[in-house]
Amino acid sequence: MPIDHKQPYDESNIFARILRGELPAKTVFESEHALAFHDISPAAAVHVLVIPKGAYVSWDDFSANASDAEIAGFVRAVGETARIVGAEPGGYRLLANTGKRAGQEVPHLHVHLFGGQPLGPMLAR
Structure with missing residues (x-):
């Protein structure tokens, strides 16, 4: 069920x-x-998930409240992960859902990294 990304961090979420x-x-x-x-x-x-180790509900929360070191470390981790799983040469897609309208299901920022095949259009109609 989609979550409200403006709620406080829930320490019992699956990623925590x-x-x-x-x-x-x-x-x-x-x-x-x-x-x-x-x-x-x-x-x-x-299909790999990349999550920050800090308690951030969404991209909105992370970009507003994370330290510069956390932001840089997280972005570098996404790129390194793409290289490790071999997605980088053929191309890959990153997806971070924020809030109910986007379908965010876990109240912890996470980026989906998709690759290894043609991925089709950006949005399903």
């Missing part, structure tokens, strides 16, 4: 639990500021 080691994840990359892991329900040949 993964970061605390309470739930397993198939890690692709980890740094001081980010964790990347395979999506449990992939929508493409390559």
